[in-house]
Amino acid sequence: xxYIENPxxxxxxxxxxxxxxxxxxxxxxxQYVMGKELAREITxxxxxxxxxxxxxxxxxxxxxxxxxxxxxxxxxxxxxxxxAETKGNGFRLFPQIKQLVMELAAQNYQLYVWTARDRRSTLxxxxxxxxxxxxxxxxxxxxxxxxxxxxGLREMVGDVDKSKVIMIxxxxxxxxxxxxxxxxxxxxxxxxxxxEEYLLPYGPEGLAKxxxxxxxxxxxxxxx
Numbered sequence: 001x002x003y004i005e006n007p008x009x010x011x012x013x014x015x016x017x018x019x020x021x022x023x024x025x026x027x028x029x030x031q032y033v034m035g036k037e038l039a040r041e042i043t044x045x046x047x048x049x050x051x052x053x054x055x056x057x058x059x060x061x062x063x064x065x066x067x068x069x070x071x072x073x074x075x076x077x078x079x080x081x082x083x084a085e086t087k088g089n090g091f092r093l094f095p096q097i098k099q100l101v102m103e104l105a106a107q108n109y110q111l112y113v114w115t116a117r118d119r120r121s122t123l124x125x126x127x128x129x130x131x132x133x134x135x136x137x138x139x140x141x142x143x144x145x146x147x148x149x150x151x152g153l154r155e156m157v158g159d160v161d162k163s164k165v166i167m168i169x170x171x172x173x174x175x176x177x178x179x180x181x182x183x184x185x186x187x188x189x190x191x192x193x194x195x196e197e198y199l200l201p202y203g204p205e206g207l208a209k210x211x212x213x214x215x216x217x218x219x220x221x222x223x224x
Contacts, residue, residue, distance in 0.1 A: 001136045007110035007164075009222050010157045013101075014169030015115035015122055017053070018188040019131070020091045027051060028087070033079040034062050053171030055080070055116050055146055077118070077142050084121035093129050094190055096211035103215060105134045112156045113138045116146050116173070147173035150181035166218055168208070170195055175202040184221050186214060 016022040030047040050061035059066050059076060066073035104111060111134055115122055119140035126132035139152030146152075157165055167178035167185040178185035179202075186206035187199040196207055206217040 001105060001111060001134050003136060004108060004110045008108045009110070009218065010112065010160060010165045011104055011109050011218060012112040012114050012153060012156070012165065012167045013135075014167075014171065014174050014188070015113055015117050015126070017170035017191045018168060018174075019093060019097055019101075019113070020125060020129070021094055021191065022091050023191065025087060025090065029080065029083045030058060032083040032086075033076060034058075036079050036082075037064070037076065038062065053116065054148070054173045055141065080141060081118045081120060084118055087121075091125050091129070093131065094211060096190075098129075098131055100211040100214055101131050101134045104218070109218075111135045114147065114152045114156065114167070114169075114174075114177070115139070116141050118142050147171075148177035148180055150177055153177065153181040153183070164222065166221055168214060170199075172199065172202050175199055175204045179203070186217055186221070188214075 013019055016026060027044060027047045030051055031042040031044065035042045050058065052058050052061065056067060064072060066076055101111065113122065113126070113135050117140060119138065119142055122138060122140050123132060137156040139156055144151045144155060153167070162182045165181070165183035167174055167183060168188050169175065169185065170188040170191055175185045175187065184205040186208050187195065187204040189195040189207055189209050190211060205221055208214045208217055
């Protein structure tokens with residue numbers, strides 16, 4: 001997508017669980033990455049119980065702290081990249097997502113992706129699914145400190161009016177990351193019926209049960 005000089009708003013999407021359906025692949029990723037790092041088998045049950053949308057928290061749940069060990073941090077990032085390459089693209093867009101992205105682009109919104117997935121697989125998946133072209137910028141796991149650190153948001157949208165920025169995501173890291181940056185957020189609840197209850201305590205300004213709910217929510221939040 002090309003740069004829009006005076007966009008109607010800046011809309012930032014999470015990738016996994018928001019644009020694409022991927023939770024089972026993420027569990028497999030935890031098994032692969034932590035199995036390699038710890039040199040032991042990680043069962044699916046253990047991967048599920050220790051999974052988090054925050055990649056740092058996943059490491060902490062396995063007794064690792066990449067925040068104080070740069071070598072470990074880089075090794076884990078490379079293992080996630082390695083898994084993404086071996087997994088290939090078995091992902092699909094959620095229903096209504098492509099229509100939502102196309103409608104927002106047509107209405108002169110500037111669109112972005114902020115994700116805990118590595119850049120190579122993010123671009124590969126979204127290009128194959130036909131939506132990468134609608135996004136101006138991407139910030140990924142290997143670009144900067146991950147969510148909820150707001151660096152990725154700040155680098156993408158720059159010095160804009162934060163009341164014109166809205167984050168859409170399905171995890172606490174998305175909602176907290178938006179708050180850390182100073183913008184509003186919409187909880188993307190279409191991946192699971194449990195997401196709404198999970199995210200409400202984090203205080204998103206909007207709740208969307210389907211992607212098409214986002215259009216009116218965005219308009220409402222930008223007016224307030």
